[in-house]
Amino acid sequence: MSNSLENFTDWQTWQLLELNQSETNATLISSREEPISSEKLIEEKQNFSSLEAQNIAENSQYVEELTTEAHQLGFIEGKKVGYQAGFEQGFQDGKKQGQEQALIQEQTIIETWKNLLSEFSHSLENVDHVITTKLLQIALMATKQVLEQPTLSERDHTDLLNNLNQLLQQKPLFSGKLVLYIHPEQIEFVEQHLGSLLQLKGWHLAADPQLHLGGCRVIAEDGEIDMSIATRWQELCKLYAPEAFS
Numbered sequence: 226m227s228n229s230l231e232n233f234t235d236w237q238t239w240q241l242l243e244l245n246q247s248e249t250n251a252t253l254i255s256s257r258e259e260p261i262s263s264e265k266l267i268e269e270k271q272n273f274s275s276l277e278a279q280n281i282a283e284n285s286q287y288v289e290e291l292t293t294e295a296h297q298l299g300f301i302e303g304k305k306v307g308y309q310a311g312f313e314q315g316f317q318d319g320k321k322q323g324q325e326q327a328l329i330q331e332q333t334i335i336e337t338w339k340n341l342l343s344e345f346s347h348s349l350e351n352v353d354h355v356i357t358t359k360l361l362q363i364a365l366m367a368t369k370q371v372l373e374q375p376t377l378s379e380r381d382h383t384d385l386l387n388n389l390n391q392l393l394q395q396k397p398l399f400s401g402k403l404v405l406y407i408h409p410e411q412i413e414f415v416e417q418h419l420g421s422l423l424q425l426k427g428w429h430l431a432a433d434p435q436l437h438l439g440g441c442r443v444i445a446e447d448g449e450i451d452m453s454i455a456t457r458w459q460e461l462c463k464l465y466a467p468e469a470f471s
Contacts, residue, residue, distance in 0.1 A: 380439070381411070381438040381439040382411065382414055382439075384439035384440075385407065385411055385414075385415070385438075385439050385440070385441060386418060386419070388439075388440075388441055388452050389405075389415070389419055389441065392441075392443060392450065392452070393419075393422060393423075393426060398445075398448065398450065399443075399445030399446070399447050399448045400445070400446070400447060401445055401446040401447065402427070402429065402445065402446065403426075403427065403428045403429070403443055403444070403445050404428070404429045404431050404443070404444050404445075405423065405428050405429065405430050405431065405441060405442075405443055406431050406432070406433040406436060406441060406442040406443075406444065407430070407431075407432065407433065407436060407440070407441045408432070408433070408434070408436045408437065408438050408439075408440070409432040409433075409434055410438065411438065411439075412430065412432050415430060416430065428443075436453050436454070437453065437454035437455060438454075439454055440452060440453035440454040440455070440456075440457070441453065
């Protein structure tokens with residue numbers, strides 16, 4: 226019996242402890258479930274609003290920083306791309322412009338050289354013409370001096386005979402009386418070689434001291450043939466150097 230009481234007492238004690246524990250928990254729970262006051266609610270709402278505003282501000286700042294960074298990256302990349310494109314375009318434009326300027330300068334140089342060569346060629350032609358004219362003048366003047374020498378030579382007789390034979394073999398150019406004028410020193414020579422032929426043709430021989438040796442003149446009533454040295458020399462000068470002796 227005593228054992229039973231002891232067991233009961235122990236059980237009751239455990240039961241009490243469990244109940245007390247349960248009551249304590251209930252008290253804690255009930256204390257937690259007590260209604261929150263309006264002041265506390267307002268305070269928590271304010272705290273929440275403050276936290277929400279802070280979060281929004283932080284997010285806005287973060288978004289702004291991202292936007293700024295994106296703009297900077299975009300600007301750098303765009304600048305890089307634009308610089309590259311501009312460099313290539315500028316290089317092509319500069320190359321084209323340089324080629325055009327080089328072509329213009331080359332064409333100018335070519336035209337300048339063409340003009341210089343043309344002027345040089347024209348100058349050479351003028352020099353050749355001047356030299357040729359001068360040489361002809363010298364040659365003709367030398368010939369004149371030789372022809373005008375007073376000393377009679379075999380060449381003078383030969384020239385005169387050739388001229389007279391040419392005139393005598395031609396058909397009569399004039400009618401009437403013909404007079405053949407030659408240098409006085411060649412009268413005797415002509416009479417010896419052509420005297421009979423001149424009489425046959427009806428030509429009269431006469432002397433003219435103004436004529437050069439080797440030359441002659443035939444004068445008729447209706448014309449004249451001048452084969453004097455001076456006349457032939459003038460014709461030669463006009464033929465080969467008309468500007469110098471005009």
